[in-house]
Amino acid sequence: MTLLALSCTLIFVFITMFVSFWKKIGLEKSIAIGSIRAAVQLLAIGYVLQYIFKTESLAFILIIVLIMIAVASWNASKRGDGLKGVFWRIALTIVAMEAFMMLFLIGLKLIEPTPQYIIPLSGMTIGNAMIVAGLFTTAVKREVETSRGEIETLLSLGASGVQALQGPMKRAVKFSMIPTIDSLKTVGLVQLPGMMTGMIIAGADPVEAVRYQLLILFSHTGSAAMTSMILSMLYQKLLFTPDLRLRKIGRS
Amino acid sequence: MSAIFEIKQLSKRIPAGDGLSGERLLLNHINAVIQEPESIAMMGASGQGKSTLLRILACLESADEGELYVHGSSCRSMDRTKWRSQVCYVAQQAVMLPGSVEDNLRTVSRLHGTAYEEQLAIRLMDRSGLDSITMKKSAEDLSGGEKQRLALIRSLMLRPSVLLLDEVTASLDAVSGRLIEEVLMDWHNSEGTSMLWVTHHADQARRVASRAWTLEGGKLLDSGSHSLPDWEEDKEELLGSVNQA
Numbered sequence: 001m002t003l004l005a006l007s008c009t010l011i012f013v014f015i016t017m018f019v020s021f022w023k024k025i026g027l028e029k030s031i032a033i034g035s036i037r038a039a040v041q042l043l044a045i046g047y048v049l050q051y052i053f054k055t056e057s058l059a060f061i062l063i064i065v066l067i068m069i070a071v072a073s074w075n076a077s078k079r080g081d082g083l084k085g086v087f088w089r090i091a092l093t094i095v096a097m098e099a100f101m102m103l104f105l106i107g108l109k110l111i112e113p114t115p116q117y118i119i120p121l122s123g124m125t126i127g128n129a130m131i132v133a134g135l136f137t138t139a140v141k142r143e144v145e146t147s148r149g150e151i152e153t154l155l156s157l158g159a160s161g162v163q164a165l166q167g168p169m170k171r172a173v174k175f176s177m178i179p180t181i182d183s184l185k186t187v188g189l190v191q192l193p194g195m196m197t198g199m200i201i202a203g204a205d206p207v208e209a210v211r212y213q214l215l216i217l218f219s220h221t222g223s224a225a226m227t228s229m230i231l232s233m234l235y236q237k238l239l240f241t242p243d244l245r246l247r248k249i250g251r252s
Numbered sequence: 253m254s255a256i257f258e259i260k261q262l263s264k265r266i267p268a269g270d271g272l273s274g275e276r277l278l279l280n281h282i283n284a285v286i287q288e289p290e291s292i293a294m295m296g297a298s299g300q301g302k303s304t305l306l307r308i309l310a311c312l313e314s315a316d317e318g319e320l321y322v323h324g325s326s327c328r329s330m331d332r333t334k335w336r337s338q339v340c341y342v343a344q345q346a347v348m349l350p351g352s353v354e355d356n357l358r359t360v361s362r363l364h365g366t367a368y369e370e371q372l373a374i375r376l377m378d379r380s381g382l383d384s385i386t387m388k389k390s391a392e393d394l395s396g397g398e399k400q401r402l403a404l405i406r407s408l409m410l411r412p413s414v415l416l417l418d419e420v421t422a423s424l425d426a427v428s429g430r431l432i433e434e435v436l437m438d439w440h441n442s443e444g445t446s447m448l449w450v451t452h453h454a455d456q457a458r459r460v461a462s463r464a465w466t467l468e469g470g471k472l473l474d475s476g477s478h479s480l481p482d483w484e485e486d487k488e489e490l491l492g493s494v495n496q497a
Contacts, residue, residue: 149347152312153403157410158337159363167350244332245312 010035052115061115065122069094072130079137082249086137089234094129096230097223101125110215121216124195128220129227132176136228139172140235141249151246161240169232173225180224184217193217254324256446257286257339257414259472262318264304279305280470282318286414289444291437293457296467302450303344305467306416309448310341322413337364340412344419346403348391356391356402360409369409376405380435381428397428404432408439414446421456433460 013035020027052060073091080086102118102125104110111117144151147168154164187193195216199209239247264279278301286292294302307313309320311332320327322338349356357377361368377383380401385394394402400420407415417436421429437460440447448465451457457464464475 149343149345150349153343153347153349154359154363155312155332156310156336156341156343157360157363157407158333158340160333163363241314243311243314245314 049115049119052119056115061118064119065098065126068123068126069098072126073133076130076133076137079134080141082141083137083235083238085238089231089238090133090137093133093227093230093234094126097129097227098122098125100226101219101223105215105219120195124216124220125223128180129223131179132224132227133231135179136172136176136231137235139175140168140232140239143168143172144239144246144249148246155244155246161236161244164246165232165236165239169235173228173232176228177224180221184221187213187217255285255287255321256289256323258321259284259309260319260321262305262308262320263316264301264308264313265316266304277470279308279315279467279472282470282472284465284472284474286446289440289446290463291440291447291449291461293461293464294448294450294467295452295454295457295464298452300467301470302467303418305472306341306418306448306450309414310339310416311335312341337410338413339416340407340410340414341416342404342407342418342420344422346396346399348394348399348402351391352388353385353391353394353402354387356406357387357409359406373405373409376408376435379438380405381431397424400424401428401432401435404436408445411443412445414448417447417449419450419452422452429456436460 013031017028017031019025020031048064052064069091072094073087076090077087080090102122105121106113106118111121144165150167151164183191193213193216196206196209196213199212200206239249241247259282262279262282263277265275266278268274268276282305294306296302304313308315311320311327322330322335327335349359357373358368360366377385382398382401382405385398391399391402400423404420415436421432424432433456436447439445447460449457449460451460466473466475
């Protein structure tokens with residue numbers, strides 16, 4: 001694709017800005033900043049990846065993955081406003097997920113241990129874990145507030161923290177898995193996933209592209225479930241005082 | 253022999269409210285003791301801290317100072333799950349746990365890994381006028397009065413030493429309220445569970461309690477050996493002496 005052709009796609013951005021201006025929605029500035037950021041970020045990562053793919057340096061791979069984890073954890077932890085220590089718990093969970101996924105994929109020789117495979121797949125794994133962690137954190141806060149009566153009733157009957165939170169945590173895990181499950185059910189019927197589409201456009205065999213997409217889908221489903229389950233364990237102590245009273249979740 | 257339940261120098265501060273900065277003393281160095289199984293009425297005007305005190309006694313809220321003991325064991329040294337198994341709080345608004353009536357009745361057995369006392373549950377359901385309700389019915393579909401009775405039976409299945417009853421009949425009609433009183437007094441007489449009833453009604457206090465604790469101005473006044481009707485008459489005099497002290 002030429003730069004001129006790429007520039008022509010900016011017309012979609014201008015249309016959106018025009019509609020926003022015309023209907024007085026007030027999104028013009030956000031759309032302009034967002035579009036510039038997206039272009040700069042993607043172009044920058046394109047050049048960085050080009051360099052790393054050439055050097056095949058393990059240190060560079062680690063740095064890129066660590067930056068991804070830090071940004072994802074920071075972004076997901078914004079949903080945990082009022083809960084102390086959410087960032088580190090999410091970061092720990094994403095690190096565990098990333099390590100597990102990469103060891104699994106490389107160990108079973110499903111992917112090559114090269115930057116070309118590790119970095120994009122890490123990005124997908126970490127991005128997926130970030131979305132699940134954000135949804136789970138939002139759901140936990142809402143569940144704990146709306147189920148305060150249920151939790152305190154169980155505590156009054158001598159329940160432990162784990163027992164008292166079992167119902168709300170189960171509901172929060174289910175909620176955070178909705179996009180993943182929906183995506184599993186409708187993939188190929190409603191949406192053609194980005195990775196598969198990209199591979200096909202780049203000239204890969206569609207069946208080969210589908211195989212990689214299935215690998216991603218299945219590993220993401222597993223990582224989504226594991227992310228919310230690990231977080232449900234790590235959040236237990238956040239929600240109670242040391243003497244097992246339910247904390248009030250305020251805005252920090 | 254140690255007392256069943258003891259409150260020592262218990263204090264609780266809360267935000268002053270009404271736009272005022274700072275804090276006010278809601279509970280001011282409260283002392284009280286239950287030596288033998290008895291049923292006590294907890295009285296006092298709204299906002300005096302009756303519900304807060306009950307929640308502190310169940311360790312659902314924290315106190316700023318003071319100590320609690322059940323059968324001589326301090327609250328601080330006891331695991332909270334064990335404490336709450338002995339000192340059980342029942343809220344004014346009954347909360348049904350997800351599932352059926354039977355699921356709610358089985359809660360205690362599930363939480364503590366003990367055998368489900370089915371005959372006891374059936375007996376209490378009959379005695380509470382819930383005999384026509386099927387065990388498989390969703391607990392959420394019960395009426396307010398039925399929910400409150402089921403919540404009480406669920407707590408009784410725990411066989412606590414002290415039952416903290418936070419206006420448990422306040423939202424019920426007179427007939428349902430009297431049914432609950434009878435069930436609880438039967439249980440108190442047969443099992444020896446001590447009961448602390450928060451109530452605004454002197455007539456209910458006279459029906460269910462042998463003495464009264466009254467919260468006023470952060471102090472707890474114990475009617476002691478006064479009978480409850482006398483206590484109502486003597487309260488002003490006692491309050492005066494406490495305030496002077």
